[in-house]
Amino acid sequence: MSETELDPDVTIDSRGATCPGPLMDLIGKVKEADPGTVIELQTSDSGSKGDVPEWLDEAGHDLLETVEHDDYWSMYVEIN
Amino acid sequence: MTEHIVVVGGGTGGTVLANRLAEKLGPEIERGDARVTLVSDDPDHVYKPTFLYVPFGKKTVEDAKRPLADLVDRAVDIEIDRVTGIDTDGKRLSLRDGGSMAYDQLALALGAQLVPEELPGLAEGGHHFYGPDGADALRDEMAEFTEGHLVLSVIGTPHMCPAAPVEFVLMADAWFRERGLREDVEITYTYPIQRAHAIQNVADWASEAFEERNINVETFFNADEVDPEEGVLHSMEGTELDYDLLVGIPPHAGSDLVTEAGLGDDGWADVDKHTLESEHAEDVYVLGDLADVPTSKAGSVAHYEAGAVADRIASRTRGQTPTATYDGKTVCFIESGMDEATFVDFEYGTQPTVREPSKPVHWAKLGYNESYWLTARGLL
Numbered sequence: 001m002s003e004t005e006l007d008p009d010v011t012i013d014s015r016g017a018t019c020p021g022p023l024m025d026l027i028g029k030v031k032e033a034d035p036g037t038v039i040e041l042q043t044s045d046s047g048s049k050g051d052v053p054e055w056l057d058e059a060g061h062d063l064l065e066t067v068e069h070d071d072y073w074s075m076y077v078e079i080n
Numbered sequence: 081m082t083e084h085i086v087v088v089g090g091g092t093g094g095t096v097l098a099n100r101l102a103e104k105l106g107p108e109i110e111r112g113d114a115r116v117t118l119v120s121d122d123p124d125h126v127y128k129p130t131f132l133y134v135p136f137g138k139k140t141v142e143d144a145k146r147p148l149a150d151l152v153d154r155a156v157d158i159e160i161d162r163v164t165g166i167d168t169d170g171k172r173l174s175l176r177d178g179g180s181m182a183y184d185q186l187a188l189a190l191g192a193q194l195v196p197e198e199l200p201g202l203a204e205g206g207h208h209f210y211g212p213d214g215a216d217a218l219r220d221e222m223a224e225f226t227e228g229h230l231v232l233s234v235i236g237t238p239h240m241c242p243a244a245p246v247e248f249v250l251m252a253d254a255w256f257r258e259r260g261l262r263e264d265v266e267i268t269y270t271y272p273i274q275r276a277h278a279i280q281n282v283a284d285w286a287s288e289a290f291e292e293r294n295i296n297v298e299t300f301f302n303a304d305e306v307d308p309e310e311g312v313l314h315s316m317e318g319t320e321l322d323y324d325l326l327v328g329i330p331p332h333a334g335s336d337l338v339t340e341a342g343l344g345d346d347g348w349a350d351v352d353k354h355t356l357e358s359e360h361a362e363d364v365y366v367l368g369d370l371a372d373v374p375t376s377k378a379g380s381v382a383h384y385e386a387g388a389v390a391d392r393i394a395s396r397t398r399g400q401t402p403t404a405t406y407d408g409k410t411v412c413f414i415e416s417g418m419d420e421a422t423f424v425d426f427e428y429g430t431q432p433t434v435r436e437p438s439k440p441v442h443w444a445k446l447g448y449n450e451s452y453w454l455t456a457r458g459l460l
Contacts, residue, residue, distance in 0.1 A: 016374070017374060018374040019278065020237065020272070020273045020278050021374065023273055024236065024237050024238075024272060024273070027236075027272060027302050027316070028236070030316070031302075031304060031316065051273065051274065054274055054300075055273070055274065055300060058274075058300045058317045059300075059302075059316055059317045059318075060317075060318070
């Protein structure tokens with residue numbers, strides 16, 4: 001299991017959800033979040049690795065890191 | 081001991097389930113070994129897909145409803161009341177009008193709620209066809225709308241009937257053409273993710289149909305504010321769309337009852353996607369839109385889920401081990417104009433094939449809409 005030193009303000013557990021569930025869960029939280037907030041999105045849908053960065057580019061937020069676990073990924077996002 | 085099975089909700093899931101239970105447990109009900117109660121706060125059953133046709137003057141909101149009492153087997157007790165609390169430890173429901181009700185097995189089919197107020201300006205500036213009042217108001221707007229920019233925005237997912245927004249713009253395109261107005265009406269469809277629909281094959285098919293019919297598409301468009309004064313829809317991604325008529329698929333919510341009862345922390349109930357049993361309480365099933373399973377919030381899902389849940393409840397009532405499961409089966413008709421349609425069917429983990437739209441499928445859909453009342457009775 002990989003580790004990270006990032007300490008998220010919010011964690012979204014979207015494991016088990018299929019596309020576009022994880023991305024929509026993230027978008028829902030981003031709507032409520034203040035700039036500077038770090039969100040950890042937990043997803044077991046491999047499609048998120050493409051969807052999420054593409055949306056972050058579009059919406060102007062940053063993907064800080066993606067950490068691979070045994071059966072899911074943690075994607076760390078910072079809100080601008 | 082009489083096994084008391086309580087079904088909450090009088091939509092497709094609750095009604096089909098109650099009728100299936102009446103059929104499967106007929107002998108047990110007759111002997112007094114089982115009792116089925118359906119609790120709904122609405123004496124009418126509403127078939128929501130009817131609302132799609134209302135803005136085009138093809139159906140009325142009255143066509144969408146029938147009294148529950150006409151659809152539900154007489155072996156089922158109907159209780160018109162609202163559940164205000166669920167105690168899963170004590171196996172008891174609190175009711176607004178009638179004190180409380182004990183259950184041995186509980187099935188929740190409360191559906192999804194529309195929450196347009198979650199998006200600033202939407203209630204004032206937007207229209208929708210997801211409820212009777214909205215569909216009626218949109219019919220009036222559409223009848224008067226002869227030129228300008230019609231924007232349909234899918235504001236967040238999940239929402240009921242994922243195909244309906246695609247259907248609406250394709251039907252609007254055909255409807256304005258029929259009336260000789262299409263050249264004066266610009267149509268734009270927006271979707272929150274990077275394609276036109278959550279299901280890739282539907283997105284591919286819809287994108288091609290939109291291009292052929294000169295319907296604009298804005299993807300990665302998450303509406304975050306409507307300005308009714310200026311007629312502008314703003315997105316989180318920084319896009320602005322001027323509109324003359326805004327059709328916004330409103331944000332949806334589950335139920336506070338679910339959150340308060342500890343059955344799911346965001347209003348949608350956590351269930352095993354195959355057994356539909358609650359992950360947090362014994363003898364509690366959740367079906368239809370309220371259940372957080374990875375498929376569409378569609379009537380066909382509630383229907384097929386009701387079959388599996390009825391089998392499981394009937395087995396438990398007889399002291400047998402339940403084996404029936406729901407495999408994610410979903411069937412959706414998709415209108416692709418005013419006189420043609422296609423349909424998709426899929427299961428968990430599979431992609432549907434979108435067939436070439438045709439008139440026979442359109443007529444099949446209209447036929448199904450009529451025979452739906454047999455579905456609700458559990459006959460189809």
